[in-house]
Amino acid sequence: MREVFWQLVRFGITGGLATLLYAIVYWPIATYAQKTWPLANSATWPVAANLLGYLAAMLSGYVMHSKWSFRGHGRRDNLARTGGRFFLVSLVSLGMNTFFVWLLTGPMHGPTWWPLVPIVFFTPLITFGLNRLWVFA
Template identity: 50%
Template sequence: MLDRLKSHEALIGQLVRYALTGGLASFVNIGVYWVLAARGMDPNLAWAIGFVAAVAVGYVVHSRWSFRGHGRRGNLARTGGRFVIVALVSFALNQFWVWLLVARAGLPLWAPYPLVLGVTPLVVFALNRRWVFG
């Protein structure tokens, strides 16, 4: 029973650290985008550069803090490559929500937010916990 409680506490701790790190990565993404787009760079290119910066920051912080003490750390090529794949899954899943709810169903622009903020992070957390850092 005590081991199970400690396991749940560890999982909750990872979720909290993951959420904080995700907020930091989002801030990096938006900040890079804002600075570059405000200086005249194409907004799509600025967003892509911000996304790459956020993935780099996210990998470092997730590997050293969010998932500390969890699983084993392989070499950078293994975990880094897997982390990038999961980040691309996240990007694609969010694009899918936008396409499905806004472009296809004609719902308001805010309609994907619950899925982008609720479903996608949980899917990405599970992939990171089991496949990338597990």
């Protein structure tokens, strides 16, 4: 149980850094890109920003989680297996985050920061479980 606790702590720190990187990429693009390029549809900028934030967070997240969050847990002998599974879990994360962005900035007409609430508090719990039980098992 102690091992899981410390993995969760490391995952929280690493995930927090990856999420911070996501937010640093997402929010300025979602908020200001439509002012820079007014000919583009303003409703698409948050979704495009979400994808760019996802790519930055996924790439950095894989390195940090495999080297630190889940160190000493499971096997690392097959990069294709672990990397492929991590990519699939990150797609689940992308899907959830894209849904939050679409719902909260689209139909609910909320500000661009609203999706950050479930992205920061809900998505990491789901991805921790998937990473621990499947990716880095």
